[in-house]
Amino acid sequence: MNKVVSRREFLKTSGGVALFIGISGLLPQMIACKNNKEVQKLLKKHQLTAWVKLAEDGQITIYNPAAEMGQGSMTSLPAIFAEEIDADWSKVSVEFSPQESEIYGSDKWSPNNKVMLSAGSRVTYGYYSIMRQAGAQARYILMHSIAEHWKVPMKELSTANGEVINRRDNKKIGYGEIIPYLIMPDKLPEFSESELKDPKNYRFIGLDRPRVDIPAKVKGTTQFAIDIQLPEMLYGVLERGNLHGARPNLNNESEILALSGVLKLVPFDYAIGIIAESLDQALAAKKLLNISWSDAPASGFNSQDCYKKYEKIASEKSAGKVITNEGNINSAIKSAGKTFSVDFKNDYVYHAQMEPLNAVVQVGTDGNSAEVWVGSQQGFDSKLGVPGYLGIPAENVKINLQYLGGGFGRRSMTDFVLEGTGLAREVAPRPVKLIWTREDDVSYGAYRPLTLQRLKASTDAQGKITGFSHCVVGDGGNLVASGIRIDYYDIPNKYAEWREVSEGIRLKHWRSVGHAPNKFAIECMIDEIATYFKKDPADFRRILLAKSPRALATLDKAISMCDWYSTIADNHAKGIAFLERSGTLSTGICEISVDRKTGIISVHRFWSASDAGIVIQPDNVKAQMEGGILMGISSVLKEQLTIVNGRVQQSNFNDYEILQMSDIPDNVETAIIESREPPRGVGESGTPLVACAIANAFLKLTGKHLRHLPFTPERVLNALNT
Amino acid sequence: MASQSLKINNKTYDVDLNEDTSLLWVLREHLGLTGTKYGCGIALCGSCTIHVDDKPMRACSLTLSALNKDQKITTIEGLSENGDHPIQQAWVEAQAPQCGYCQSGQIMQAVTLLAENPNPTREEIKAYMNGNLCRCGTYLRIVKAIEIAAKKTSVKT
Numbered sequence: 001m002n003k004v005v006s007r008r009e010f011l012k013t014s015g016g017v018a019l020f021i022g023i024s025g026l027l028p029q030m031i032a033c034k035n036n037k038e039v040q041k042l043l044k045k046h047q048l049t050a051w052v053k054l055a056e057d058g059q060i061t062i063y064n065p066a067a068e069m070g071q072g073s074m075t076s077l078p079a080i081f082a083e084e085i086d087a088d089w090s091k092v093s094v095e096f097s098p099q100e101s102e103i104y105g106s107d108k109w110s111p112n113n114k115v116m117l118s119a120g121s122r123v124t125y126g127y128y129s130i131m132r133q134a135g136a137q138a139r140y141i142l143m144h145s146i147a148e149h150w151k152v153p154m155k156e157l158s159t160a161n162g163e164v165i166n167r168r169d170n171k172k173i174g175y176g177e178i179i180p181y182l183i184m185p186d187k188l189p190e191f192s193e194s195e196l197k198d199p200k201n202y203r204f205i206g207l208d209r210p211r212v213d214i215p216a217k218v219k220g221t222t223q224f225a226i227d228i229q230l231p232e233m234l235y236g237v238l239e240r241g242n243l244h245g246a247r248p249n250l251n252n253e254s255e256i257l258a259l260s261g262v263l264k265l266v267p268f269d270y271a272i273g274i275i276a277e278s279l280d281q282a283l284a285a286k287k288l289l290n291i292s293w294s295d296a297p298a299s300g301f302n303s304q305d306c307y308k309k310y311e312k313i314a315s316e317k318s319a320g321k322v323i324t325n326e327g328n329i330n331s332a333i334k335s336a337g338k339t340f341s342v343d344f345k346n347d348y349v350y351h352a353q354m355e356p357l358n359a360v361v362q363v364g365t366d367g368n369s370a371e372v373w374v375g376s377q378q379g380f381d382s383k384l385g386v387p388g389y390l391g392i393p394a395e396n397v398k399i400n401l402q403y404l405g406g407g408f409g410r411r412s413m414t415d416f417v418l419e420g421t422g423l424a425r426e427v428a429p430r431p432v433k434l435i436w437t438r439e440d441d442v443s444y445g446a447y448r449p450l451t452l453q454r455l456k457a458s459t460d461a462q463g464k465i466t467g468f469s470h471c472v473v474g475d476g477g478n479l480v481a482s483g484i485r486i487d488y489y490d491i492p493n494k495y496a497e498w499r500e501v502s503e504g505i506r507l508k509h510w511r512s513v514g515h516a517p518n519k520f521a522i523e524c525m526i527d528e529i530a531t532y533f534k535k536d537p538a539d540f541r542r543i544l545l546a547k548s549p550r551a552l553a554t555l556d557k558a559i560s561m562c563d564w565y566s567t568i569a570d571n572h573a574k575g576i577a578f579l580e581r582s583g584t585l586s587t588g589i590c591e592i593s594v595d596r597k598t599g600i601i602s603v604h605r606f607w608s609a610s611d612a613g614i615v616i617q618p619d620n621v622k623a624q625m626e627g628g629i630l631m632g633i634s635s636v637l638k639e640q641l642t643i644v645n646g647r648v649q650q651s652n653f654n655d656y657e658i659l660q661m662s663d664i665p666d667n668v669e670t671a672i673i674e675s676r677e678p679p680r681g682v683g684e685s686g687t688p689l690v691a692c693a694i695a696n697a698f699l700k701l702t703g704k705h706l707r708h709l710p711f712t713p714e715r716v717l718n719a720l721n722t
Numbered sequence: 723m724a725s726q727s728l729k730i731n732n733k734t735y736d737v738d739l740n741e742d743t744s745l746l747w748v749l750r751e752h753l754g755l756t757g758t759k760y761g762c763g764i765a766l767c768g769s770c771t772i773h774v775d776d777k778p779m780r781a782c783s784l785t786l787s788a789l790n791k792d793q794k795i796t797t798i799e800g801l802s803e804n805g806d807h808p809i810q811q812a813w814v815e816a817q818a819p820q821c822g823y824c825q826s827g828q829i830m831q832a833v834t835l836l837a838e839n840p841n842p843t844r845e846e847i848k849a850y851m852n853g854n855l856c857r858c859g860t861y862l863r864i865v866k867a868i869e870i871a872a873k874k875t876s877v878k879t
Contacts (some may be wrong), residue, residue: 069820070819071820213822214814214822215805217825218813218818219799219802219805220756220757220826222822226756226760227750227756229751229754235751278752280739280744280747353821353823354759354761354767354769354821354823354856355821404821405759405823406857406858407821437763438761438763438764623860626859627820627858630859631857652762652763652766653762653764653855659859660853661851661852661854661861664865667862668862
C-alpha cells in the first residue's frame, strides 16, 4: 500500500511507519509508506520537498539544507523549524537534506533563483523565513488532521511540546499518533509575521541548547568525506607542483605504473593523477613522480617585491572600477584643513582548514551517472560542476553532503570535486577517494589575495572628516573589494575603487573575504586621524557613527565591557575597531603588549559587541566570534605565505605556522546586542576586527604604525625603529 | 609484506602490510578506525593523537616496524563505550568542538594530561596541549573543558 497522497486522500498506516510531510511552496504532497526503502524510492520519483520526517512514535527528523563546518547550522536551522512546529526537542534528530536546490534552496542569494550555499555568513539569513513557514505549515497540517478526526474546530486546538491539545476537554495527542489520520487541507496558509509564534513564547530561538553534532564529534564517529569507506574503493592523489597553472610532463611513466598497487596514471592540464589500490601505495608513487613543469602566468612573480608595482598603479591617473562615489572627493581634498595619505599592504593568506581537501566520487559504468561524497560549502550549482564536467544531465548526479573539517571559503570551490570525478571516470564503476596531502593543500591552495590599499582622507581644521578615499589594488574582483564600503560613517564625500592586477596565483574567498584587509586599512586610518587631532578613538568613532544608532550601541557596549577609559599597565594598550559584515555590526577592542626586543605582540584580551539581528543560538554566536577572533590573531601575527618566482614557498605547518594554544589571549569576551531585526550572520565578523584593533593598540602603545599584514616580528621591529 | 598483530582498543588485529606503512593509514584506511584524523602527516598538528601504552603518540609518525603485538594502542574509539568518558562529557558540557576534525586528537592528548597531572594550572594545560592545532579557534573552550574534567575527577577522589 504505497501511494503518493495528495490533497484530501489519506492512508491508514500501522506501526513503525515513516511519514514525510512535504512543503514546497506549491500544494504540498504527502507520502505515507510502510517501508523505508520504498519511501526513499518514492522520494526520488516524486521530488518531495520534505523538511521533516515524522514517525509514529513521535520521532521527528528535520532536514538541514546547509553545510555544517562548525558554525552550528545543523542545530540552529532545525531549531527554527522546531519552534514553529512546536516540537518535543528530545524527539528531534537532524539529517542533511538532499542537495537539490529547486527544493531546498534559498532565494536570498539572488531573487527568483534558489541556491544552496553555505558562505558569506548568510545561512541563517537565507533560511530563517523558509524554516519558520515550513514549521508553521507542518504544524497546521497536524492540527487540521486531528481537528477533522476529533470533529472539533481547529481554533479550539493548541500545540505544545510535540502534542496537539484540545483546550475544551484537555484531550492530548502526540504528533506521531496523528499519522493515521493525516489529511491535506484544501489550502495551506502562508503565515504572516503576526500569525507565526509570538517570540515571548519561544522555547528554542534565542535560547541555547547543546549542538546536535557535538556528541559524535567527541566520540570520533562524525563522518567527514575523508573517512568514507566504500566497497571496491580505490585511492587517488594528484601531483600539482607549486607553480599554479604550470603544465606537467611526466618523465617516468613506466616506472610509476610498475609500482605496487598503482593502477592508472591520469593526466590533468595542471597535474598528474595516480589511482592506486591503497592510500599508502598512492602516496609512495606520488613521491617518485619525475615531472618537468612548464612556465605559467605566475612565473617570475615575487610576492615580497610586487608592492612597488602596485604603488605605481595606485598613483596612476585613470580610475579602476569605481565602487563608491558620493559627494565630491576631489574638492573635499582640495579644500581640506588637513589631508592624510597612507598605504596599507597585506600578503596572501592560506585557509589551513584542518581536514585536507578530498572527495569520494563514483562514476557509473556507462559514464552517464555519478555519485559524490564530499564536505562542500555547496554553490550556485548544487551539483558542484560534475554534470558539466562529465557532460551528463544534472539529475543523474547525486551529491552526498558530509560534515566539513573546516570551510572558511575554501570548500565552496569545486576543484577537488572535479579532480575526483576525473579520476573516477577512468576506473568506473569503482569509487575513488581523492585525498590532498597537507603539502598539496598549502602549495596549491587558493588564497586571500595580496593587495595594496591607498587611503586618503581630508578633515577640517578641527578634525572632522570631510572626505575619505580608498583605492585597493589587487587581483580578484569582489575578493578584494568586499568591506570597502563605509556607509555607516557620517562622511559627506566618499570614494572607493578597485584597480585590477593579474598575477596568476589562485585566489578564493577567505573568511570575511575583502573585509579583513579593507577594514584593517580603514580602521587604522580612522585612528591615525583621531590620534593626530588628539581625540580618543572611541569618541572619534562615536561622532562618525552618529547617524547609525545600531552601530553606536555596539560601540557603547564594547567600551563599557572593557573599561575603555580607565588606565591600564604602562606596557599594555587597548585598540578599537568597528565594522559591518554580512549585515552584522560589530565593535572589537583588544588589549596588547609588545616585546620590544623580539617584536612579538601578545594579545591579552579581546572584547566584541555585535548586533546580528535575531540570534537563534547565542552560544553559537559566541563560539563564532571567539573562533573568528582567534583565526584573526593567527593570520595577523603568525601566518605568512610567500611566493618566489611564482612558486609557493610554504608546504606544511612547519613553515606556515598557525595559532597554537600557547598564543591564545587570556580572555575573549563577546556580547550580543538584543535585536528584533531579521537574523544576520557572525561567522565572518570576528576575524576582520583583529588586524585593525591590534594595529590601533600598537599605535596607542608605541606611537608607531603597523601597515603591512602580517605583523611579523621583523615588521614590528622595523616599525618600532622608525 | 608481513603479517603483524596489533592490540588496539583491547582487540587484536592482524594486518598484512608493508612494514613502513604508517599506523595512521593502518587505522584509518585498513582497519576502518577513522576517528583518528590526518591533518599534516609530520606530527605537527596532533589530529592523529592516539595512546601507546597510555602515552600520547602521533600515529602519522609511527610505522608498523616500530610497533609490536604487546603494545596497548588506544584510539578515540576505545576511550569509552558511549562517549561517556569524563573528558568527553566535559567536552560536551563546554560545547568545545566546532568543525570537530581536530577534536579526537585534542581529547586523546587531554586524557593523558589529566592522567599525569590531575589538577593542572591554566599554564600547564596550555603547554601540554600546545602541539594540538585547531583552526576553528576552540582553544579557550578546550581549556575550559579540561578544567571542568579536572574539577569533576578531583571531586570524585
